Amino acid sequence: MRPTRGLVRPSPRPGARATVAALTTALLSAALLAVPFAGTATAADDVTTEDATVPSGTGADAVELDTTVYVPSSATAQDPAPAVVLAHGFGGSKDSVAGDAQDLAARGYVVLAYSARGFGDSTGQIGLDDPDFEVADVSTLLDVLAERDDVLLDGPGDPRVGLSGVSYGGAVSLLGAAYDDRVDAIAPRITWNSLTSALFPSQAGAVDGNTVAATPATGDAGVFKRLWSGLFFGAGSVPTGDGLLASLTGGATAEGGAASLPQIDPSTLDSAAVEQALTCGRFRADVCAAYQSAAASGTLTPEIAAILDRSSPAGVLDRITAPTLLVQGTQDSLFGLGQADANARGIAANGTPVSVVWYDGGHDESASEGTTEDLRELVAGWFDFHLRGQGEDPGTGFSYPVPTGVGAAVGSVQGGSQTEEAAAYPGIGDAQPAERVSVPLSGTVFPVVTPPGGNPAAITTVPGLGAVTAALGGTTVEIPGQFAAFDSAPLDAATDVVGASTVTLAVSSPTGTATLFAKLYDVAADGSQTLPSGLVAPLALTGLSTDPTAPTEVEVTLPGIVHRFETGHVMRVLVSSTDQAFAAPAEAGVYTVALADGAALAAPTVDGAVVGESSSSRWWVLLGVLAGLGVLGVVVARLWGARRRRQLSVVEPDGEDVPLRFEGVTKSYKDGFTAVRGLSFEVRRGQVLGLLGPNGAGKTTSLRMLMGLIRPTEGTISVFGHPASPGAPVLSRLGSFVEGTGLQPHLSGRDNLELYWAATGRPAEDAHLDEAIAIAGLGTALDKRVRSYSQGMRQRVAIAQAMLGLPDLLVLDEPTNGLDPPQIHAMREVLQDYAKTGRTVIVSSHLLAEIEQTCSHVVVMAKGQKVAEGTVEEIIGTGGAVLVVLDDPADTDRAVEVLGVLPGTSVERSDEGLVLELGGTSRAAAVTALVGAGIGVDQVTPRRRLEDAFLSLVGESS
Amino acid sequence: MSTVQSTGAVAGYRPERTLRLSVELRRQFKRRRTIGVFALMVALPLLLIAALQLGASEDAQSNSRLNLVDVATSSGLNFTLFVLFATTSFFLVVVYALFFGDTVASEAQWGSLRYALATPVPRMRLLRQKWLAALVMSVAALLTVTVVAVVAGGIAFGFEDIQTPIGITIGQGDGLLRLAGMVGYLAVHLLVVGTLAFWLSTVTDAPLAAVGGSVFTMFVFAILDQVEQLGSVRDYFPTAEEFAWTDLLQTPVDSGDLYRGVIQSLLYAAVFTALAFRHFARRDVTS
Structure with missing residues (x-):
């Protein structure tokens, strides 16, 4: 069987929800480049701990309770704080509640955590929250708190104090509040109302109450809950005092203290004591006997019932006047919802404020970390209001997990847990019945x-x-x-x-x-x-x-x-x-x-x-925020565009006559390389300007700056009087073909041209597509994919693309690369004719013949700088030399004599023929002299052409 | 000579009409790659149907884990959920990365970017149009796979209610509504990888680097997400909450994770998009 991937996704980790607020804030602040992921910072007080051993009880039942007091730095003699006593679950110790204690202390409470007698390092035997022992211990601890000067007092010996605990500790909270009226608020969690009903349940018979989870109390007979009871007693009878089940202590891990068997003096060895120690561990003898009887027979006897009832808050709820927060779990087969229900009914009957919270968890399944955190908040909120008078009144409401159709723990598969809230727990106090x-x-x-x-x-x-x-x-x-x-x-x-x-x-x-x-x-x-x-x-x-x-x-x-x-x-x-x-x-x-x-x-x-039914409203909020941001974005874009248009409105007056002007343009890169340095030139309307230079002279860089692809480091470039910044509207008068055809290989030539024009957004009739296609001269090949084109064909399509819309300024970089001679010739004519319509053409090339034959004007560049500028004739005309090739090489000596006498000339012999420096003499005069002397002239061609000029200008001729 | 506007532009040129969405989409849909992706989107559900029909027998029963494969064949909508679940962490990520990551880098590679910019399409507009076109194509691809799955799955497995792995049924109308929510969530959540690819696309001239880089990043985070020791740091990963859309199968829906997922995705998307615009605005286009 192959493992298949299931619908199992990680459940949300703690804190995940809390940060949503922070994330939302971040989105709102729209600080897009530096998003502050706010941490969940709690203004934690510095908490110090004091360990002490507190004696409690008298006579044979005197014990030493192991306690830790957590003192926040904010609690001082001048500014005393209310106190909270935390009791641990069955099988745990004071260390089990350390996390809760730290949390409450950080909120400003003096927290006293202790190990109940028989657990942890405390001595004594377990009496199952016996009013004479465990509950009396609570009163002792309140006395201890009353003596502290950092604890707020309601009166002499009466500290302002709350009790809280889970399971075994929850019951002692309830019993403590019932037996000691100094208790000001309690928050018992997943605990019992009646141990008899919990361990010997029988849910038959009429129910005394109109509440939602009202469950009949066990009468004379119950069904022994044997598995749970075994675990419950087992946890107390093992010598180490470790919790057998972490869930018994509410999920906390009990740190095994150095607890040991009750000390037995060998000299007074008594077989009954040994048996008691081995079978009952740290339980009191009467409790142990009751359990053994119940486990053996599985029936509820009056003796057992008496012991269990003694440990149950059920009989003393009418004494509780401290506001009570009852927390119970829905995954709890030990102390079900009915137990909390009975507590709520009993306490509310006195008129005492009661709030009931059910959560997804309990003795069967520890709550998710998120839920645990929520419960801490709830308990802290309860104490904040009822002990300090701070915060919102938590009221007497009822909350419970939203019912889902998901069975038990399977719910976690789909993550997420929501809570529903009602104004009151139905059926208690003034609330409507269920x-x-x-x-x-x-x-x-x-x-x-x-x-x-x-x-x-x-x-x-x-x-x-x-x-x-x-x-x-x-x-x-x-x-x-x-x-x-x-x-x-x-x-x-x-x-x-x-x-x-x-x-x-x-x-x-x-x-x-x-x-x-x-x-x-x-x-x-x-x-x-x-x-x-x-x-x-x-x-x-x-x-x-x-x-x-x-x-x-x-x-x-x-x-x-x-x-x-x-x-x-x-x-x-x-x-x-x-x-x-x-x-x-x-x-x-x-x-x-x-x-x-x-x-x-x-x-x-x-x-x-x-709860948080904002779940739908917050989506609207999000939508609203996004819409708001969208509108804001549009407005900003508009304003920015307007500002940009104002900036562009500065126009040079002679713009129409000077289609292109470079003024002191420099382009340096970050690595220090300077591609163009201080370049200045002008192109006048109707010119065909050649940009001539060897590879690496900065020609292409200059053209890229002109197209707004690269920003100059210094200087300005204006096109028709407008600055040629990236995306400047004036660039729409420009047609360009620079370094590479930029055609999409998967499209035909025609598609390329049509899509290019479509992308300009200009009217189709402005394109002059047919003229451009004629220039490309591809015939039927135009409808084939560009991928199949030769270099020359691509070149021609790209030039046709540059000429779409008949731009006023046409910029072509190395346009004749890859063209065959007839095409080169045709291209020259096209460009010259184009300039005759009053438009301007710029051609760059490293080929001299190209420039000489195509252009009217030339700018010569080398190493990023302009070395010469002028008409082609001016550049060529400086100094004149001709190459004279004779019909008969035998006439060479005579020819040298004839030419040598002409004014200002000098003659040199070369392999190709005679090189004549004309000086002041015209070519015609020289030829006339030769012909006059009867020497046949085969060719006279200008010798010092642009190539020499170019090489001499760029300094490479020598 | 042409007539000229006061901005210096030739008559007929309007920046806001350059590179319209329809034109960009036409350009993209002329590419075989785009057609290929959409063909795959149609083929994938059909392929999965064939696979499920062939191997419908023995293994499915013996698997006691809860999963969507077990219930994939119970209805067309179920099958659609299965398809979404199967494609969320890889296939859709690649599709988004492809459409967003290829868009600018491929133009740079062809060399057509400079001609578009010299047209001139203002840089910010070019990027915006490219972004929107990529979004339209990505969402269209997502919708294609969903619609094909619903229809083909419906024909193959029946137009029935959604059967969740835990035995709850969701009626067809409600189910379709939830499905729409899931697709919407995925469309937003996948923006994270999309915008990351988009940003890379403006940085590099190699489409492969942009697409591969973003997919690779997502995978790294997906792997890191398996490392429990990282704890809640993982909640801030760009891959966080990628399966939160399955929350929409719950009754009642708990939208907490969805909400967080949407906000976090939008934040990531906003940051990456802003980085892309910032980089592109300042960049020297040398390709």
């Missing part, structure tokens, strides 16, 4: 087998991993014959379920008791079923009818979830007899399970608004 949507279900009476020993069992949840759907990428495992399923019709519209749905079942059992597990599945159109968050509602039913024809109606509360059931999906209530994560009765049996008459699923919904 709204519920009724979804009709159907299904017959199912016999449900419970296998002997409770095995094989359905697999739905793995503690710490959540839904196996997510962990294994498969579906949950339901055992055939062990479940009843009741389906809704396919949904007409997507239904968001926020909270715990209820349904009424009709159950009978031959023994009168039954242990069942109710689940709410999301069934897709293709039949695949997803168990949202992998949550299960166990039911410990007693007093059931034994008659299958007259079953007992049981009100069932399904697990609290946040989930969207998509259109076309089916909501399926599935009731099974076993579940791997729970203890099931060992005896086999067959129950009947059916829907009660007319029963429907009552699914809670919340009318919340997505």
Whole structure:
């Protein structure tokens, strides 16, 4: 099998969102070349830490608590700060909360982190948040804080203080606020309301409350949550004190302290103490005994219930007056949403402000770093307002992750998590009761087998991993014959379920008791079923009818979830007899399970608004900004164009007569090479000017400057009186062919010409295309691709292109390269005729004959400088010499005599013939003298032609 | 002699009419390269359909990972998503780089750039028109591959709803709307590589250097993106959020990453474009 690339993309990294604002700002500032990527700078106070050991308790239960106080530099005796006590999760230590502590301290709080008794370096035994021990320790710590001069006091011995903690630490926050009225605000996270209900859940029976996740508390009987309980107690009984599961401590890594077994003195060795140490670790004996009993029997006894209830805030919520922020996770099979719901109801009943936050995470799945950061902000915001009176009132709202149709952890595949917010948690205080949507279900009476020993069992949840759907990428495992399923019709519209749905079942059992597990599945159109968050509602039913024809109606509360059931999906209530994560009765049996008459699923919904619903408005903002920038750009371009036009309006008066003027033009490159130095010349209308010079003389550079391709370093070039800057409109009067044809090889010659003209944007009739084509003289070859052309053909097309539109100034660089002699001849005539129409032609060449025969005027350049300028005759005419070739070489001596007597002449012999320096004598006089002497003259040609002039001028003749 | 305007220009010359978009597009579409790219854009979805039809059987079932290949054949829209997913990180990058990177450098290579500038097409206008033409062609290529995928995929696999890998269906109308959003996002995000190529195109006279340089840069960043140790620095890479368009498959859509992606892409594009204009305005055209 080949690995295929899946739809798995990296989820957003922390801080990614935060920087969007910075990016937006950067875009707005339009500082395009230096984009300030603003970092996420927090004005962090300098934080110092003080470690101390605090004695707490009396007598046999006296312990030493290991504490660290984080003191921000802003907290002083003159300006004391409020304090926060942070409690860690089960199996952790004060080090587990170091990150949160640093964060809060940096915000200006004196933060006290401590290891609870029995954990970390603190001594003593674990009493499961026993009010007499762990909760009393909190009061001791408040006393410590009250004595600090950098902590704000509400009164003598009463510090301004908040409590916060995760899980085990969350419960102690609640209990601390209940038992010590000095606490001013609390923010417990993913914690319990009743340990009994959490570890021995039974979600059957009427619910006391109108809230969305109201879940029945366990009465006399519950189903033992054996996997979780084992982990929970295991974490406390291992000698090291390390958390077995990081998730127990809210995702933080517990640093294993040097905790060890309780010290046993060998001299007083007592077998009971040894056994206690080995089996119970650091648990108190009564807690340990309760666990052992529960694990062995799987049943809830009054003794166990007493111990668990003692550790539960449920009974003392009415004492809590400190504003409470309840944070609970949706991925939590240990302390579900129902636990926070019960806390919210209980605390709000006193009139105490309560805000409820559900987030995507919990004991089954640690939250994403982004969510963790958001939660920190929330807790800090809560304390800021309730301890310092700073910031916005966080109110008593309710927020929860936006329901998605994605099962459990699969959600991270698609990244992104949004939050919805409602003004209040439905059903508490003055808030409206929860709204519920009724979804009709159907299904017959199912016999449900419970296998002997409770095995094989359905697999739905793995503690710490959540839904196996997510962990294994498969579906949950339901055992055939062990479940009843009741389906809704396919949904007409997507239904968001926020909270715990209820349904009424009709159950009978031959023994009168039954242990069942109710689940709410999301069934897709293709039949695949997803168990949202992998949550299960166990039911410990007693007093059931034994008659299958007259079953007992049981009100069932399904697990609290946040989930969207998509259109076309089916909501399926599935009731099974076993579940791997729970203890099931060992005896086999067959129950009947059916829907009660007319029963429907009552699914809670919340009318919340997505937070940052700017999500659509911000797109409009972005669009607006872009449009604004666009308009700004157009305006700037207009203004710039106007300024440019004003600049161009300076015109030399004689422009029309002087189509081209170079004035002191120099072009130096960065590397120090000077291509053209101080070049000045003028071209008059109707001239054919030759620019003559050897290769490297600066001819092409000069022409490029004239075309606006290169900027001169110094000097000015004017074309028809206008400066020839890049893109100057006056260049439209220019036609050019400079170094290379610039034809597109894949197009025909004709296409090249037509597209070139189209690109000028000028009217087609101005092109004089036919005349240009005639000049190119390609015939039918014009319609072939340029790629197939010879050099000469390309050359002619390029010259024709330069002549399109009959420009007033035609600039041709080496135009006759690659042309054959007849074409060269024709080209000369074309150029001379062109000049006769009053237009001007500039031709550059290193070929002297070319210039001599084509041009009327010439500028000679060498090494970037002008060495001579004038008409061709002037340049040629300076000094005159002729080469005389005689009919008969034998007459040479006589001819030398004859010519020698003419005034001002001198004669030299050469291989070609006689070279006569004419001096003042005319050529005619010389020829007459020779003919008069009877010497036959074959040729008389000017000897000192441009070539010599050129070579002498550029200094290479010698 | 010609009649002359006050600006010194010949009558009939107007800077704002030089190198009109239609002309530049005509020039580009006369090139076999352009036609070739568009032919490939048509061929690619057809090729993928053939491949999926041939190998439809055994492997698909045994793969338990969530991916778009598994659901590629469930509808035409699904197939389109798969095509987009398959082309995002390489094929479309190359297409954008080609259209943007080739545009100025190839003119310089042919030597036609100097004639255009001496026409004169004002430099900033030349660049703007080239930029727009490249954008039009790139987006047209993106739309071509999408439309062909929707139509051909629809014929091959049925005009059905979108089936996401996690078993959620999205209706056709909604699906098309989201698809439009995805194409829009890709069009913007790919501007990063496009404008980088464009900038390089103004720097070098070799089209290959501009196209290859930008593609190479993107690949380097794609590789660096795999290095976890770089942490959140990677969020600022030009390749960051290149798959954010898959967020549009969510219900409800979380547009946070999309928004960040758009802003960041526009910033990169603005910077590269500004660099291109700045360089070209000052440059001596010697090619």
